[in-house]
Amino acid sequence: MATLSLARNEKPQSAPTHVQIRNKRRVGKWAWLVYVLLVSLAILYIFPFLINLATSFKTEPDAASDPLSLIPQTWSSAAYQRLFLNSDFPLWFKNSLIVTIFVTCGRVFFDLLAGYALARINFRGRSIIFAGLVAVMAVPGVVLLIPKFLVINQLGLYDSYAGMIIPLMADAAGVFIMKNFFESIPVSVEEQARVDGAGTFRIFWSVVLPMSVPAVMTIVILSFQGSWNELSHFIVSSQSPSLTTLTKGVAQLSSGQLSAGSQYPLKLAAAAIMTIPVAIVFFIFQKRIMNATAGALKE
Numbered sequence: 001m002a003t004l005s006l007a008r009n010e011k012p013q014s015a016p017t018h019v020q021i022r023n024k025r026r027v028g029k030w031a032w033l034v035y036v037l038l039v040s041l042a043i044l045y046i047f048p049f050l051i052n053l054a055t056s057f058k059t060e061p062d063a064a065s066d067p068l069s070l071i072p073q074t075w076s077s078a079a080y081q082r083l084f085l086n087s088d089f090p091l092w093f094k095n096s097l098i099v100t101i102f103v104t105c106g107r108v109f110f111d112l113l114a115g116y117a118l119a120r121i122n123f124r125g126r127s128i129i130f131a132g133l134v135a136v137m138a139v140p141g142v143v144l145l146i147p148k149f150l151v152i153n154q155l156g157l158y159d160s161y162a163g164m165i166i167p168l169m170a171d172a173a174g175v176f177i178m179k180n181f182f183e184s185i186p187v188s189v190e191e192q193a194r195v196d197g198a199g200t201f202r203i204f205w206s207v208v209l210p211m212s213v214p215a216v217m218t219i220v221i222l223s224f225q226g227s228w229n230e231l232s233h234f235i236v237s238s239q240s241p242s243l244t245t246l247t248k249g250v251a252q253l254s255s256g257q258l259s260a261g262s263q264y265p266l267k268l269a270a271a272a273i274m275t276i277p278v279a280i281v282f283f284i285f286q287k288r289i290m291n292a293t294a295g296a297l298k299e
Contacts, residue, residue: 049275050070051067051068051070052268052271052272053268053272054069054070054071054072055067055072055264055265055268056079056080056265056268056269056271056272057072057075057076057077057079057265058072058073058074058076058264058265059072059073059074059076059078059265060263060264060265062074063264063265064264067264076265078265079265079266079268079269080269080273082266083266083269083270083273087253088241088244088249089246089249089270089273091242091244092244092245092246092248092249092250093246093273095243095244095245095246096228096245096246096247097277098161099161099164099165099168099227099234099245100224100227100228100277102165102169103165103168103169103223103227104220104223104224104227106165106166106168106169106170107168107169107170107171107174107219107223107227108216108219108220108223110169110170110175111170111171111174111175111177111178111219111223112178112209112212112216112219113204114170114175114178114179115174115175115176115177115178115179115181115182116178116179116182116204116208118130118133118175118179119178119179119180119182119183120182120190121200130179133172133175133176134172134176136172137172137173137176141232142232145232145233145235145236146236148167148233148236148237149236149237151167152167152236152237157237158237158238159237159238159239159240159243160238160243161243163237163238164233164234164237164238164243164245167233167237168227168230168233171223171226173222174219174222174223177215177218177219178212178215178219181212181214181215182208182212185208185211185212189207189208189211190203190207190208193206193207217285220281220285221281221282221285221286224277224278224281225278225281225282228246228247228277228278229247229278230245230247231247231248231251234247234248235248246274247274249270250267250270250271250274253266253267253270
């Protein structure tokens with residue numbers, strides 16, 4: 001009986017009207033247009049990279065005669081062999097890797113501590129420091145090149161790994177990101193830990209930091225990418241060929257250091273290899289960025 005009564009109370013579903021069918025068709029047409037636009041934009045952005053990769057495997061005459069072809073007429077790895085066997089490219093790669101690892105670790109460490117201090121610790125002059133942080137973000141990096149060179153030179157750090165690494169071990173944008181993220185974490189979580197007897201650093205390390213994995217991964221990716229692609233700082237902080245980084249070396253290569261003429265395969269092979277570490281780091285940590293902040297309140 002209960003089943004019959006429920007069946008009687010159910011209202012029959014009405015068939016879709018002509019207006020509804022027409023609206024669905026319109027939405028479907030617009031959706032296809034959006035998909036076509038997105039695919040076109042994706043191809044537009046990917047196409048230069050595909051040209052870069054294809055040209056690096058071409059011969060010199062092939063690259064000069066048909067530079068936009070995605071399929072080389074004759075596959076050749078001569079550009080890569082020349083980079084690794086007849087140039088200082090391995091040295092440039094090693095220097096960039098050393099600098100990037102130290103800079104990334106330093107930025108993550110100092111950005112986290114500075115961001116948490118500005119977000120949670122009340123001390124005199126905090127607002128002034130934050131205002132100065134925002135002001136530094138507004139200044140173009142090119143303006144700071146000469147003062148940066150003077151400071152590095154006066155401290156005796158010029159033309160050394162220390163001069164290349166230490167000035168990059170903290171950045172205003174990273175501190176700003178972490179400060180805003182720490183402010184989004186409920187204060188009640190930290191207050192409960194403080195009631196249990198935890199100190200400031202203990203709260204930061206055991207309570208706040210595990211909840212900040214998405215922001216930390218973002219800082220890792222931005223720090224790695226920024227230090228790996230850095231060029232202007234390395235120009236003013238070093239001049240020794242033994243300290244040449246990948247960006248600096250590739251820039252010299254593009255200006256004709258190792259070649260006579262265009263040498264497109266050689267230059268684009270160097271550019272293709274240069275993108276590999278950043279792509280690897282991004283694909284490793286991209287899922288971590290999408291995770292939501294996890295946490296629980298102790299009742």
